Amino acid sequence: MVGWLPTSDSRLLFVIGDPVSHSVSPAIHNRALRRLGIDAVYLALRVKGEMLGFFVSLCRLNRVLGFNVTIPHKIAVASLVDRLDDSAELTGCVNTVRVTSGLLEGFNTDVAGVEKSLRNAGFNGGGVAAVIGAGGGARAAVLALLSMGCRVVVLNRSRGRALELEKHFSERGLRVETRGLDHAQQVLKDADLVVNATPVGMESSVETPFPTEFLRRGQTLLDMVYTPHPTRLVKEASEKGLNTVPGVEMLIHQAAESFEIWFGVKPPLEEMRDEALRRLRS
Numbered sequence: 001m002v003g004w005l006p007t008s009d010s011r012l013l014f015v016i017g018d019p020v021s022h023s024v025s026p027a028i029h030n031r032a033l034r035r036l037g038i039d040a041v042y043l044a045l046r047v048k049g050e051m052l053g054f055f056v057s058l059c060r061l062n063r064v065l066g067f068n069v070t071i072p073h074k075i076a077v078a079s080l081v082d083r084l085d086d087s088a089e090l091t092g093c094v095n096t097v098r099v100t101s102g103l104l105e106g107f108n109t110d111v112a113g114v115e116k117s118l119r120n121a122g123f124n125g126g127g128v129a130a131v132i133g134a135g136g137g138a139r140a141a142v143l144a145l146l147s148m149g150c151r152v153v154v155l156n157r158s159r160g161r162a163l164e165l166e167k168h169f170s171e172r173g174l175r176v177e178t179r180g181l182d183h184a185q186q187v188l189k190d191a192d193l194v195v196n197a198t199p200v201g202m203e204s205s206v207e208t209p210f211p212t213e214f215l216r217r218g219q220t221l222l223d224m225v226y227t228p229h230p231t232r233l234v235k236e237a238s239e240k241g242l243n244t245v246p247g248v249e250m251l252i253h254q255a256a257e258s259f260e261i262w263f264g265v266k267p268p269l270e271e272m273r274d275e276a277l278r279r280l281r282s
């Protein structure tokens, strides 16, 4: 739809977070919307914690179709919507909300983002998966990997958050093992899959969440961090011969899943990837 402009009938979609200006989601979704000729626009909105309830109430207005949620609101939004699907209930985190006749439904498409990006790279589950981090991204990875038949070990810097994650899943009948990050060498040695679900390596940081000497050929590595693209972790793991999955793959697959929830059609994934890579490289 060349030259398309929003009108007073156009539907509205948002990504909310604090901060949110770094988000490439508006670029990805608007490219898909224009390609499919859908009369809707997707905007980034910085929403501070104290305004979250107000924003959610506004979304009950009839032109809002839904929104994505990013750091730090994924857990808080789960308690503000009317209904949670299994992915949101089992992780306790919402990254996608659909609004239908004023009713808000919460989903967690990061779960599908993890699974689809891994399957696309040829990792189909089973074996041992080591997840570094115990926040929202890690919870999505844990659920995806359990459903893919992996034995999951979570390694986290702070013990408290790891135990909170273990308790959350155990209360829902799901078993996850947790260890301190100081056990990384021992756990990573036996892992078939390693997932970085910490922000370490993001933006100008040149760190890796653990020494890359702990990795070996034959493993798959998913780094959720997508800026810079590729991260130092992905570069070093590729050099060692690992099967690497950069964060942008998870990003586009979770975005495609959200799009399908809102519109009931599959978006053009290749164009979304192309747009994301263009933004990340500029």
Ligand SMILES: NC(=O)c1ccc[n+]([C@@H]2O[C@H](COP(=O)([O-])OP(=O)(O)OC[C@H]3O[C@@H](n4cnc5c(N)ncnc54)[C@H](OP(=O)(O)O)[C@@H]3O)[C@@H](O)[C@H]2O)c1
Pocket: 071, 110, 113, 133, 134, 135, 136, 137, 138, 156, 157, 158, 159, 161, 162, 196, 197, 198, 199, 200, 202, 209, 224, 225, 226, 247, 248, 250, 251, 252, 254
């Ligand atoms: N590609 C995608 O589509 C996608 C989707 C979701 C998330 N992500 C990315 O994944 C990363 C994590 O997001 P999140 O929502 O899970 O964040 P979060 O809820 O804030 O959790 C962050 C986790 O990382 C750990 N951590 C933070 N800094 C650390 C450090 N310096 N050393 C070791 N561990 C550290 C924290 O450990 P403590 O408990 O000890 O604080 C915590 O477990 C972010 O970069 C985010 O952008 C990407």
